[in-house]
Amino acid sequence: MALIDLANPTRFIALVERVLPVLVALSIGFIALGLYQAFFVAPEDYQQGDTVRIMFIHVPAAWLSLFCWSMMSVSALGTLVWRHPLSDVAAKAAVPIGAAFTFVCLVTGSLWGKPMWGTWWMWDARLTSVLVLFIMYLGLAALWSTIEDPIRAGKAAAILTLVGFVNIPIIKFSVDWWNTLHQPASVFRAGGPTIHSSILWPLLIMAIGFTFLFTTLHLLAMRNEILRRRLRTLRMMEAARSDSSVATTTTAAPSTAKLGAAIEAGAE
């Protein structure tokens, strides 16, 4: 199957059905292994003690919140430039999942911050920029539900997504550009990770597991969105058919014209 064939929604759904069991198994496997390592293998941090274990869900959730918006931005280009039929399906399906992982990132960060920083929240650059990302996800969800026509909604959402992408490098480099309470990058940095391998490996395994989970949920949500659009088309077809049937009856049988008009008036 060529990549271009996936533009066909029916073939895409068939592919989802095939890869779904593998993705579910990989998600469960990696997350189970990651949780085992996080609680039974990784040591306590010498300063933070056991609270470092919150990192194994906080950091993957944070990565996914950025990854999801970046993926939506590529989809937005697909919608605006190439008009790929699955682009806005992918973008729309990703919004609630991205919002959920950003919410997890914010709340687990808060639960980690209270015992370590002594406060649930600080208006510092990293925390505030992630909160802005969460609000942007909610804004996109509102936009999708406001415009009924999915093609028009897709274009508006694509523009908003691309404008919002400016926040992604701000989040990533906020800890370098400003003096913040949040720790600087310790995994993806020029000089290599600064975390000891006994903590780094469980973190990477959890991150891979979360990424498989995200992919699984996203493909399932895309499948739902394709079915929703198919349903919408069929309902419009049904409405058009009943309209043409009323018009035909009116034309073909003048004696029933009054009845047709009465039906139309009743529908209004």
Added chain:
Amino acid sequence: MSTLLGLGNHGGFILAAYGLTLLVVAGLVGWILVDHREQKRALADLERRGIGRRSRPQGRGEAA
């Protein structure tokens, strides 16, 4: 809350973080599965009424 499940003095924070993540992921999975069932049911309902993807639109001649 001290040394909750052997997780030190801050066990409550750790368990709350993992518990909340589990709830959010379970909510996402549940929402996606319920949504899928609803879409499939609505499509099947339309198919039963003869409005399927393969059904041909009725022309004026057919209706008359």
